[in-house]
Amino acid sequence: MMRRALCFSMGLFLAACNESTLLHSYKPLPLEGWDRRDTIRFDLPQVQKDIDATLHIGLRTKAYIGIQDITLAVELLDDTAGIYRCDTVHYPLTDDEGYTLARGVNTHQYETQQLPFHLKKGKQGAVRIHHLMANETLTGITEVGIKLETR
Secondary structure (H helix, E strand, O other): OHHHHHHHHHHHHHHHOOOOEEEEEEEEOOOOOEEOOOOEEEEOOOOOOOEEEEEEEEEEEEOOOOOOEEEEEEEEEEOOOEEEEEEEEEEEOEOOOOOEOOEOOOEEEEEOOOEEEEEOOOOOEEEEEEEOOOOOEEOOEEEEEEEEEEO
8 A cells, every 4th residue: 555655656756847857856864974884775667668867866965064075886776687787976075175066055965977877668776875985974964866867
Protein backbone atom coordinates (compact mmCIF):
# COMPACT_ATOMS: atom_id res chain seq x y z
CA MET A 1 0.00 0.00 0.00
CA MET A 2 2.80 2.38 0.97
CA ARG A 3 4.65 1.55 -2.25
CA ARG A 4 1.58 2.42 -4.36
CA ALA A 5 1.20 5.73 -2.55
CA LEU A 6 4.87 6.48 -3.13
CA CYS A 7 4.60 5.62 -6.84
CA PHE A 8 1.46 7.74 -7.17
CA SER A 9 3.16 10.67 -5.40
CA MET A 10 6.24 10.29 -7.61
CA GLY A 11 4.04 10.30 -10.71
CA LEU A 12 2.35 13.52 -9.61
CA PHE A 13 5.73 15.06 -8.81
CA LEU A 14 7.13 14.13 -12.21
CA ALA A 15 4.06 15.43 -14.00
CA ALA A 16 4.49 18.81 -12.30
CA CYS A 17 8.15 19.08 -13.30
CA ASN A 18 9.64 20.66 -16.36
CA GLU A 19 9.29 18.23 -19.29
CA SER A 20 13.04 17.78 -19.54
CA THR A 21 13.45 17.12 -15.80
CA LEU A 22 12.99 13.45 -14.93
CA LEU A 23 13.86 13.82 -11.26
CA HIS A 24 14.90 16.66 -8.97
CA SER A 25 15.19 15.63 -5.34
CA TYR A 26 17.20 16.39 -2.20
CA LYS A 27 17.69 14.22 0.89
CA PRO A 28 18.64 15.55 4.33
CA LEU A 29 21.82 14.44 6.08
CA PRO A 30 22.12 13.70 9.82
CA LEU A 31 22.61 16.77 12.02
CA GLU A 32 25.76 15.24 13.53
CA GLY A 33 27.40 15.09 10.08
CA TRP A 34 27.79 13.05 6.90
CA ASP A 35 29.76 9.92 7.72
CA ARG A 36 31.91 8.42 4.95
CA ARG A 37 29.91 5.18 5.19
CA ASP A 38 26.57 7.00 4.79
CA THR A 39 25.45 6.41 1.22
CA ILE A 40 22.61 8.54 -0.10
CA ARG A 41 20.38 6.67 -2.59
CA PHE A 42 17.98 8.12 -5.15
CA ASP A 43 15.68 5.68 -6.95
CA LEU A 44 15.05 6.70 -10.56
CA PRO A 45 11.75 6.44 -12.38
CA GLN A 46 11.27 3.67 -14.91
CA VAL A 47 11.29 5.17 -18.40
CA GLN A 48 9.20 4.17 -21.42
CA LYS A 49 12.07 4.57 -23.90
CA ASP A 50 15.87 4.75 -23.87
CA ILE A 51 16.98 8.20 -22.82
CA ASP A 52 20.20 10.17 -22.74
CA ALA A 53 20.25 12.57 -19.84
CA THR A 54 22.46 14.82 -17.78
CA LEU A 55 22.96 14.21 -14.07
CA HIS A 56 23.70 17.09 -11.68
CA ILE A 57 24.71 16.51 -8.06
CA GLY A 58 23.77 19.28 -5.63
CA LEU A 59 24.86 20.12 -2.10
CA ARG A 60 23.24 22.42 0.39
CA THR A 61 25.40 23.63 3.26
CA LYS A 62 25.43 25.99 6.18
CA ALA A 63 27.02 29.34 5.36
CA TYR A 64 30.52 28.20 6.41
CA ILE A 65 31.59 24.55 6.52
CA GLY A 66 35.38 24.83 6.73
CA ILE A 67 36.38 22.95 3.57
CA GLN A 68 37.42 24.40 0.23
CA ASP A 69 36.46 21.50 -2.03
CA ILE A 70 34.77 18.13 -1.93
CA THR A 71 35.20 14.76 -3.63
CA LEU A 72 32.21 12.45 -4.09
CA ALA A 73 31.70 8.93 -5.45
CA VAL A 74 28.65 8.76 -7.70
CA GLU A 75 27.45 5.25 -8.56
CA LEU A 76 24.87 4.59 -11.25
CA LEU A 77 22.91 1.36 -10.90
CA ASP A 78 20.23 -0.57 -12.73
CA ASP A 79 18.13 -3.50 -11.59
CA THR A 80 19.99 -6.10 -13.67
CA ALA A 81 23.62 -5.00 -13.92
CA GLY A 82 24.16 -3.66 -10.40
CA ILE A 83 26.71 -0.83 -10.49
CA TYR A 84 27.36 -0.10 -14.15
CA ARG A 85 29.22 3.17 -13.73
CA CYS A 86 31.10 4.90 -10.94
CA ASP A 87 32.38 8.46 -11.22
CA THR A 88 34.58 10.42 -8.88
CA VAL A 89 33.35 14.00 -8.79
CA HIS A 90 35.67 16.67 -7.40
CA TYR A 91 34.65 20.28 -7.30
CA PRO A 92 35.62 23.44 -5.45
CA LEU A 93 33.39 25.11 -2.87
CA THR A 94 35.49 28.30 -2.69
CA ASP A 95 37.69 30.32 -5.02
CA ASP A 96 41.44 30.89 -4.47
CA GLU A 97 40.74 33.70 -1.97
CA GLY A 98 38.29 31.58 0.05
CA TYR A 99 35.07 33.18 -1.18
CA THR A 100 32.18 30.78 -1.68
CA LEU A 101 31.22 29.66 -5.18
CA ALA A 102 27.64 29.01 -4.07
CA ARG A 103 24.33 30.82 -4.23
CA GLY A 104 22.52 31.78 -1.04
CA VAL A 105 23.01 33.74 2.18
CA ASN A 106 22.50 31.56 5.29
CA THR A 107 22.39 28.34 3.30
CA HIS A 108 24.60 27.74 0.27
CA GLN A 109 23.60 25.78 -2.82
CA TYR A 110 26.30 24.06 -4.90
CA GLU A 111 25.92 22.03 -8.10
CA THR A 112 28.53 19.81 -9.74
CA GLN A 113 29.52 19.70 -13.35
CA GLN A 114 27.22 17.77 -15.64
CA LEU A 115 27.59 14.00 -15.92
CA PRO A 116 26.26 12.18 -19.00
CA PHE A 117 23.74 9.50 -18.10
CA HIS A 118 21.92 6.80 -20.09
CA LEU A 119 18.81 5.02 -18.87
CA LYS A 120 17.40 2.03 -20.78
CA LYS A 121 13.72 1.45 -21.47
CA GLY A 122 11.97 -0.48 -18.73
CA LYS A 123 14.97 -0.54 -16.37
CA GLN A 124 14.73 0.56 -12.77
CA GLY A 125 17.77 2.66 -11.92
CA ALA A 126 19.29 4.38 -8.92
CA VAL A 127 22.05 6.84 -8.06
CA ARG A 128 24.16 6.35 -4.91
CA ILE A 129 26.43 9.06 -3.51
CA HIS A 130 29.00 9.05 -0.70
CA HIS A 131 31.92 11.34 0.09
CA LEU A 132 35.58 10.40 -0.35
CA MET A 133 37.08 13.02 1.96
CA ALA A 134 39.90 12.33 4.44
CA ASN A 135 37.70 13.37 7.38
CA GLU A 136 35.49 10.46 8.45
CA THR A 137 32.56 12.81 9.12
CA LEU A 138 31.78 16.07 7.30
CA THR A 139 29.76 18.63 9.22
CA GLY A 140 27.83 21.56 7.80
CA ILE A 141 26.49 19.78 4.70
CA THR A 142 22.75 19.62 5.27
CA GLU A 143 21.39 18.00 2.08
CA VAL A 144 22.52 16.08 -1.01
CA GLY A 145 20.44 16.07 -4.16
CA ILE A 146 20.28 15.13 -7.80
CA LYS A 147 18.68 16.56 -10.90
CA LEU A 148 18.28 14.35 -13.95
CA GLU A 149 17.42 16.15 -17.20
CA THR A 150 16.94 14.72 -20.67
CA ARG A 151 19.20 16.07 -23.40
